[in-house]
Amino acid sequence: MRVIAVEEHISTEAFLRTAHTLDVVPGDEAEMALMRAVEESPVPRARLVDLDARLREMDAAGQDMAVLSLNPPGVQPFPAAGAVPLARAFNDELAAIVRRHPGRFGGLATVAPQDPDAAAAEIERAMGPLGLNGIMINSHTGGRYLDEPEFALLLASAEANRAPIYLHPRVPSALVYRDYGMSGAVWGYQAEAGLHAMRLILSGTLDRYPDLTVVLGHLGEGIPYWLRRIDNRHAFAERMIGAATPMPRLSLTPSEYFRRNFVLTTSGMDDPDVLGLVLRAVGEDNVMFAIDFPYEDSAAAVAFLRDAPLTGDQRTALAHRTAERVFRLT
Secondary structure (H helix, E strand, O other): OOOEEEEEEEOOHHHHHHHOOOOOOOOOHHHHHHHHHHHHOHHHHHHHHOHHHHHHHHHHHOOOEEEEEEOOOOOOOOOHHHHHHHHHHHHHHHHHHHHHOOOOEEEOEEOOOOOHHHHHHHHHHHHOOOOOOOEEEOOOEOOEOOOOHHHHHHHHHHHHOOOOEEEOOOOOOOHHHHOOOOOOOOOHHHHHHHHHHHHHHHOOHHHHOOOOOEEEOHHHHOHHHHHHHHHHHHHHHHHOOOOOOOOOOOOOOHHHHHHHHEEEEOOOOOOHHHHHHHHHHHOHHHEEOOOOEOOOOHHHHHHHHHHOOOOHHHHHHHHHHHHHHHOOOO
């Protein structure tokens, strides 16, 4: 069985040398202090930049391919003047890595949404000349979300160039999450990414971009559990003319957008009960395998994929078939 993992982070020495000298936009200082501490620590840094060691670990775990992406939160915490050229330089490096290792690595480009025009152009370059497989956006950029009008050109480019958007979590924009360790993966990450996904659904954005594909990690950031209630309460709110806040009229129910436009990954969620719920909610053709390297254990994740109570067709879909379709991997 071919095994492809699709949320696998890297960095490069060239990227880190430049990124760690850039100013950080107001509000992102605490998040970047943590991520820079991680990236400056010898063991995590080596796991991010040493691709030969990565390949050995993949072989030992029984993993055939990794779809690589820049360590979050990418270039989004930096002013646009530095972020745009840094994204281009990283994408050039990523494309070269993919070319050197055909069949072992794919790649998701990084973009700077803080300059939507430049981001739209970089999506076209990534999916065209660079031959990459999609893009990763780390949720909000300066507290702004992709449903907002300023990002229309970025979304149009992603749709036109058939670039799946992996919507990865980051520290939430809302300060209420920043107590008790909640801002990170304990709680804030999934709350932030789930919020962003629901904004795309409820805003009508997916009526404007019906062919957009959005990838969510962590088995859907909690949304599959809530799908029936989301539909039920959305219908109620429509009947009550918004029920408190303005609501655009949608062409589909929220769950229909979720099943049509979203594909989920298993990253960091090696739980057979949650996986079973998600498969019943969205079907095996909307779920892909991911590890979340270097933050999760590769061998444990691959063992979960092999041992989970799945049918043969479900296991094949999760292991490689859906990733091959979504990211156009050969």
